[in-house]
Amino acid sequence: MPSPITPFAHPRSWMYRAFCFMLGFANSRSDIEHNKNMRKAYRKMVEVAAKNGWGDYRAAPTFQDDVMNAYSFNNHILRRFIEQLKDAIDPNGIIAPGRGAIWPKNVREGGKK
Secondary structure: OOEEEEEEEEEOOOOOOEEEEEEEEOOOOOEEEEEEEEHHHHHHHHHHHHHOOOOOOOOHHHHHHHHHHHHHHHHHHHHHHHHHHHHHHHOOOOOOOOOOHOHHHHHHOOOOO
């Protein structure tokens, strides 16, 4: 089996104030335990990055809740602001529920995710 995490880092000319670190996680079509370990490693990476003040630029839908939880400044002000916009624009929560870790009001307040 290939190495579980293969780092590749380089500066990006269009992101002159950022350093992007790209990771490729090796997924398996048959080894469920391996995939569980990769998810656990990714979640740990998000946690460590947040402790260092780093953010995840793009996360797969599976990890968007984890990444949004990392942006915790001012009691999650970013999330609360985006949720307020979501509720105003889409009060029934039918447009992309949960995308970007922004859930409709009826789900946030005790519903199922």
